[in-house]
Amino acid sequence: MKTIVVGGGAAGMMAAVAAADKGDDVILLEKNEKLGKKVFITGKGRCNVTNACDRDTFFEHVISNPKFLYSAYSALDSKALMDFIEANKTPLKIERGNRVFPVSDHSYDIIDAFKRALKNKGVEVRLHAEVKELLIKKSEISGVKLSDGEILSADKVILATGGFSYQSTGSTGDGYRFADKSGHRLTERKPALVPFETKEEWVGKLQGLSLKNVKLSLYNAEKCLYSELGEMLFTHFGVSGPLILSASSVYAGISEYRNPYILLDLKPALTDEEFDKRLIRELEAGNRKELKNILNEIYPSSLAGMICGIAKIDPFKRCNEISGKERKALLAATKRLKITISKTRDFNEAIITHGGVSVKDVNPKTMESRIVAGLYFAGELLDVDAFTGGFNLQIAFSTGYLAGIS
Numbered sequence: 001m002k003t004i005v006v007g008g009g010a011a012g013m014m015a016a017v018a019a020a021d022k023g024d025d026v027i028l029l030e031k032n033e034k035l036g037k038k039v040f041i042t043g044k045g046r047c048n049v050t051n052a053c054d055r056d057t058f059f060e061h062v063i064s065n066p067k068f069l070y071s072a073y074s075a076l077d078s079k080a081l082m083d084f085i086e087a088n089k090t091p092l093k094i095e096r097g098n099r100v101f102p103v104s105d106h107s108y109d110i111i112d113a114f115k116r117a118l119k120n121k122g123v124e125v126r127l128h129a130e131v132k133e134l135l136i137k138k139s140e141i142s143g144v145k146l147s148d149g150e151i152l153s154a155d156k157v158i159l160a161t162g163g164f165s166y167q168s169t170g171s172t173g174d175g176y177r178f179a180d181k182s183g184h185r186l187t188e189r190k191p192a193l194v195p196f197e198t199k200e201e202w203v204g205k206l207q208g209l210s211l212k213n214v215k216l217s218l219y220n221a222e223k224c225l226y227s228e229l230g231e232m233l234f235t236h237f238g239v240s241g242p243l244i245l246s247a248s249s250v251y252a253g254i255s256e257y258r259n260p261y262i263l264l265d266l267k268p269a270l271t272d273e274e275f276d277k278r279l280i281r282e283l284e285a286g287n288r289k290e291l292k293n294i295l296n297e298i299y300p301s302s303l304a305g306m307i308c309g310i311a312k313i314d315p316f317k318r319c320n321e322i323s324g325k326e327r328k329a330l331l332a333a334t335k336r337l338k339i340t341i342s343k344t345r346d347f348n349e350a351i352i353t354h355g356g357v358s359v360k361d362v363n364p365k366t367m368e369s370r371i372v373a374g375l376y377f378a379g380e381l382l383d384v385d386a387f388t389g390g391f392n393l394q395i396a397f398s399t400g401y402l403a404g405i406s
C-alpha cells in the first residue's frame, strides 16, 4: 500500500514509522526545511515527551473528547511510547508529576530518535514539500497536490498538519482547510494553555510577581468550572503561569462567556476564621505602627503594597485603629481576590489549539475519516486537547500511531 503522511511533526513522524513498520511504502511530506520544528521548542527545549502515569490519570488530563482517544491510547500508551524512543537510542527520565524528558534535556534527541526510526523503516522524507490540495475522487482519496504542482498518488493519506498555535513552526491551519473543503465538520478553534488578559488596573502593576501555593477558581455565569492549587504569575497584560494555563483550557471549552472571572485564595491553608485570627495577632503586635509596615509579614512585598488599595484601606492607618469592617475587607481581598478576564492571549502564545476536526467525522478505532475513504487524521488537528504534563504529545503520538497501523 502507498501511504502519504502530510506533516513531519510529532503525529506525522510516528504515523510514518508505524505505517512503514506494517509494510506500507511511505512518503512523509514536510513543508519546513526540517522535521519536528514544534517538537524542538516543547518543554522549554527539553521536550516533555509524555507522562508516565496510569491510564485513568492520562484520561483525567484530557480535556476535549477523551473517549475518542481510548483506542489510540490502547494502541500506543505512554509505556509503549517510552520503549519506542529508548529503543531508538534516546534514554528517558521521569521527573516530578511523572513528566518524561530525554536524559540529555535536549528536545532534538527526541527528534533524532524519530529520524533514526524513519530511516530504519525506509520512509522517504521530503522536506520543503508543501501540500496544497487533497485529491479526492468519489469520496475516496487518490493522492495530494504539492505547491509546485507535483501530483503524488496514494492509497492512503494521513493528515498530521498540527493546529493553529505558534504558526512559525509550520502549524498554519492547512489541515483545517483541507478537512473543511472535503466536507468534514470543524469545531470552533480557540487558543488554549494560554495566558489571560485581565481588566483590573492593579494586576499589571504586579508584573513579575510569582505566587506559589495559591488556589485559583475559574467562574463563568457565577458557576465554578475549575479550581486548583498551584503557581501563577502576574504579567503586564494579566496573568500567566501553570494554574492559569490549565484554567485557560477549561475556559476554551465555554460556549457562552458570561462575566468570566478568577477568584484567588492567597492563603488556601487557612480558613477565613484562621486568617482573621492571624490578622488580629499581627495588628495587635503592630499596635501603633502603620498598617503597611506589618503586611510584609503576611504577603510578598509587592502584593503587601497593593492589597490595601484593593481592600480600599488607608495603608498609613495605625494597626490599632483598623476596624472590624476593614479587617473583613482585607480578609476578602486575601481569600477571594477577584480578577476579571477580558480575553485570552492569541494563538501565537497558545501551547495548544482547542477545537479542530470534529471527532464525529473520524472513526476512533482507526482515525479514518467517515466522509472520505483512505483519509486519516492525527494529532492537534483533531478536536482533542489536554492539560500540560506531556499529555498533548502523547495524544499526537498515539493518534499518529493508530492512523499509521490502520
Ligand SMILES: Cc1cc2nc3c(=O)[nH]c(=O)nc-3n(C[C@H](O)[C@H](O)[C@H](O)COP(=O)(O)OP(=O)(O)OC[C@H]3O[C@@H](n4cnc5c(N)ncnc54)[C@H](O)[C@@H]3O)c2cc1C
Binding pocket: 006, 007, 008, 009, 010, 011, 012, 029, 030, 031, 032, 035, 036, 037, 038, 039, 041, 042, 043, 044, 047, 048, 049, 050, 129, 130, 131, 132, 160, 161, 162, 163, 165, 166, 169, 170, 171, 172, 174, 175, 350, 351, 352, 378, 379, 380, 381, 389, 390, 391, 392, 393, 394, 396
Ligand atoms: C511552546 C510549546 C511548548 C509545548 N510543550 C509541550 C510539552 O512539553 N509536552 C507536550 O506534551 N506538548 C507540548 N506542546 C504541544 C505539542 O507541541 C503539540 O501538541 C504537538 O506538537 C502536536 O503535534 P502535531 O504533529 O499534531 O503537530 P505539529 O507538531 O505542529 O506538526 C505539524 C507539522 O505539519 C507541517 N505542515 C503543516 N501544513 C503542512 C502542509 N500543507 N504540507 C506539509 N507539511 C505541513 C508543519 O510544518 C508541522 O511540522 C507544546 C507546544 C508549544 C507551542
